[in-house]
Amino acid sequence: xxxxxxxxxxxxxxxxxxxxxxxxxxxxxxxxxxxxxxxxxxxxxxxxxxxxxxxxxxxxxxxxxxxxxxxxxxxxxxxxxxxxxxxxxxxxxxxxxxxxxxxxxxxxxxxxxxxxxxxxxxxxxxxxxxxxxxxxxxxxxxxxxxxxxxxxxxxxxxxxxxxxxxxxxxxxxxxxxxxxxxxxxxxxxxxxxxxxxxxxxxxxxxxxxxxxxxxxxxxxxxxxxxxxxxxxxxxxxxxxxxxxxxxxxxxxxxxxxxxxxxxxxxxxxxxxxxxxxxxxxxxxxxxxxxxxxxxxxx
Numbered sequence: 001x002x003x004x005x006x007x008x009x010x011x012x013x014x015x016x017x018x019x020x021x022x023x024x025x026x027x028x029x030x031x032x033x034x035x036x037x038x039x040x041x042x043x044x045x046x047x048x049x050x051x052x053x054x055x056x057x058x059x060x061x062x063x064x065x066x067x068x069x070x071x072x073x074x075x076x077x078x079x080x081x082x083x084x085x086x087x088x089x090x091x092x093x094x095x096x097x098x099x100x101x102x103x104x105x106x107x108x109x110x111x112x113x114x115x116x117x118x119x120x121x122x123x124x125x126x127x128x129x130x131x132x133x134x135x136x137x138x139x140x141x142x143x144x145x146x147x148x149x150x151x152x153x154x155x156x157x158x159x160x161x162x163x164x165x166x167x168x169x170x171x172x173x174x175x176x177x178x179x180x181x182x183x184x185x186x187x188x189x190x191x192x193x194x195x196x197x198x199x200x201x202x203x204x205x206x207x208x209x210x211x212x213x214x215x216x217x218x219x220x221x222x223x224x225x226x227x228x229x230x231x232x233x234x235x236x237x238x239x240x241x242x243x244x245x246x247x248x249x250x251x252x253x254x255x256x257x258x259x260x261x262x263x264x265x266x267x268x269x270x271x272x273x274x275x276x277x278x279x280x281x282x283x284x285x286x287x288x289x290x291x292x293x294x295x296x297x298x
Contacts (some may be wrong), residue, residue: 025050034091044093064089066105070163071113073120075128082163083120085112085139088156089147096151104150108143112157115142125164132159 026049027033033045036058066089070082087108091097101107119138120128128135136157144154164172 019054023051023054025052044095064091066108067160068109068112070161071116073117075120075123075125077124079125079168080165081120081125081128082161083116084160085116086158086160087112087143087154088158089152089154091151092153093151096149098151100150104152107150108147108152111143111146112139115139125168129162129164132162135159 025033025045027045027047033050035042035045035052037053037056042057066087068085068087070084072080073083074080089108093100097104116135116139119135123131123135136159139157140154143157147154
């Protein structure tokens with residue numbers, strides 16, 4: 001039983017706190033709240049601490065959105081364009097909103113149109129198409145100052161659409177198409193240039209590598225031939241050393257001379273230089289042959 005009583009007390013305390021929080025309102029310095037009692041306007045709360053009646057009073061502080069129809073405006077370079085805008089505003093003073101100006105929404109629309117014409121009149125077409133943020137800021141500042149006396153606070157202004165004339169739209173589309181084609185041609189040319197450079201660099205590296213490989217092959221071949229010749233000369237020198245150490249006779253030397261002469265006179269040489277020792281040996285052989293032929297005659 002005590003648990004149920006505790007729960008009921010907590011519910012009562014929570015409901016009381018919710019009612020207190022609903023009834024007590026703290027208004028910031030730069031805001032005003034509208035109080036509606038039983039659905040009708042009762043009063044406006046300024047800054048500070050205020051208490052309202054629960055279930056009877058209701059705080060109304062809604063932001064109103066108004067989309068105005070496109071307005072014809074003329075740019076600095078004498079181009080007529082259509083611009084439509086969206087206005088976000090709040091009613092901060094219902095009394096001023098009711099009695100400050102007749103038909104406040106129509107007044108805001110006309111003020112928006114005139115302000116838009118003044119701003120766009122100082123801009124050229126290209127600037128108008130690329131300066132939406134600047135236009136929005138200027139319009140919000142001017143409209144907010146002008147509507148203070150009407151009990152209205154302009155929160156935001158947005159340029160929704162900008163419609164140039166049809167011929168200008170076609171010219172802009174052609175210009176954009178030409179610009180895209182130009183960029184495409186530039187990108188294609190840069191790609192072909194890069195491709196040609198890469199191909200040339202590849203051919204250059206290939207030529208250099210082939211030349212280096214050929215050079216290394218020739219060097220290796222020359223080194224091999226040099227080593228082979230060196231070993232041949234070493235073998236020949238070794239042979240000569242062995243011959244010298246064996247103290248060869250004169251007949252052996254003459255025989256080696258005849259063998260060398262036989263290799264020289266193998267029919268491939270056009271000129272043959274005969275050493276004097278071999279000439280003497282030849283004369284000796286001829287004389288010996290004559291003596292042998294004369295013996296049978298005697």
